[in-house]
Amino acid sequence: MSEASRPRDAFLEELRWRGFFQQCTDEAGLADLLARETVTAYIGFDPTADSLHVGSMLPIMGLVHLQRHGHKPIAIAGGGTAMVGDPSGKTELRQLLTVEQIEANLRGIKAQLARFVDFGEPGLADLPHGPVVQAGPDNRGILLNNADWLADKNYIEFLRDVGRHFSVNQMLARDSVKTRLEVGLSFIEFNYMILQAYDFYVLNRDHGCRLQMGGNDQWGNICSGVDLCRRLNQQEVYGLTFPLLATATGAKMGKTAAGAVWISPERTSPYDFFQYWVNVDDRDVSRFLRLYTLLDRERIEELEALEGADIREAKRALARAATALVHGPEAADAAAKAAVALFVGGGDESTVPGTAIDPGRLAGAGLELLEALTETGLCKSKGEARRLVRQGGVKVNDAVVADETRRLTASDVADGRIRLQLGKKRHHHLVPREAP
């Protein structure tokens, strides 16, 4: 990319106005570097599950912006470091994963990352739409597993080559360690920052990586890596962190009562994903528009100007854009339509989450409603389902159910489905279908 088309710190500027910028090891130095050349930067992702969730979307978007500005992203799936467990931001010892779990998780995560970043490998992504960024030949992304260079490391050798550059005094002073000192920190976790620093060193050495980004809880680990690169490679490298997000009510980003909001459509349906964004707190809309969509600044500011009930329009735009990023524009449209159908009335409800049931169970006396509610996972137990009914929180085909012994029969089926509603906004369809 030519000098002219790369304003001095367009990337940093975008991170700043969008709210990605928390702190940087050397802002001026990094800005100069970004202006001079195509910079290779990396972010690590923990394969703690087979899918990423909304919480990981922030760093992912960091890579997206990086690549959009012509720089080269590296995503590390931490197959090696996951063996150890990062103590940062955790209050207690993390459960160690087995090698098999980690490998299975890596496969899922890699495919998801490829939805966002162009790794130049067409077969990689499992998404219907392409990566949201199109890269040129010099800034295609790289996807690596740090197990490749960590797994076979010899302990003694590692201690001598890498360990001697670490000061325990300094490690103890890191916030990530300090906060854990009171509740306990195992030696294996204590080592995590060394491994992460080593990642940075390897990436710098082998891929010319000059920047590591991550959540602010990674600051200590990132600084360790910057130091290590300086010592071992005599290279000036940089670190930049994103803020740790909480919602306006103080909850962790991307968590709902039902658990995390996942990127995988199997774990969180596109409809539920869309609803997550529609239901965010008013106070979060502006930040989220900036962080989780690629809408341009002008459009976002327009949406931010909305007040009162009109904020819902901004939420819909947010939901539409975020869902389109993760599940593709078609899925986003379908989810939006389903939402209109359910909350406004009329229209296409086909993407409302549903469960197939054997039509035979609706014959005769039919199926107990309470049972249907637990079987579909809408309620954890029949007790909970019963409670809901007693409180007037259950509707079948838009009619409040007063009778907790209510049974569902074939006569409840309309348009090929029985429509269940819990509370004001949880919708689910029961679809009679022969089991295969």
Next chain:
RNA sequence: GGGGGGGUUCCCGAGUGGACAAAGGGAACAGACUGUAAAUCUGUCGGCGAACGCCUUCGGUGGUUCGAAUCCACCCCCCCCCA
């Protein structure tokens, strides 16, 4: 290795022989109010059951007792101090 303090229901945290499915708070859920928001108010918040009730739970395993989250023994785990 020695001494001290702990492990309670989703989380925090009371409870030290029966009235305990276990105070209180938070989270969560439902209802009212609203804008599929927030705040507020009300209710619910282990499982089964229409209900009387029954069953499972207080780190683990045994024991004492008519009866144990509460007492005893051993074990596991965590924190602090000393070595």
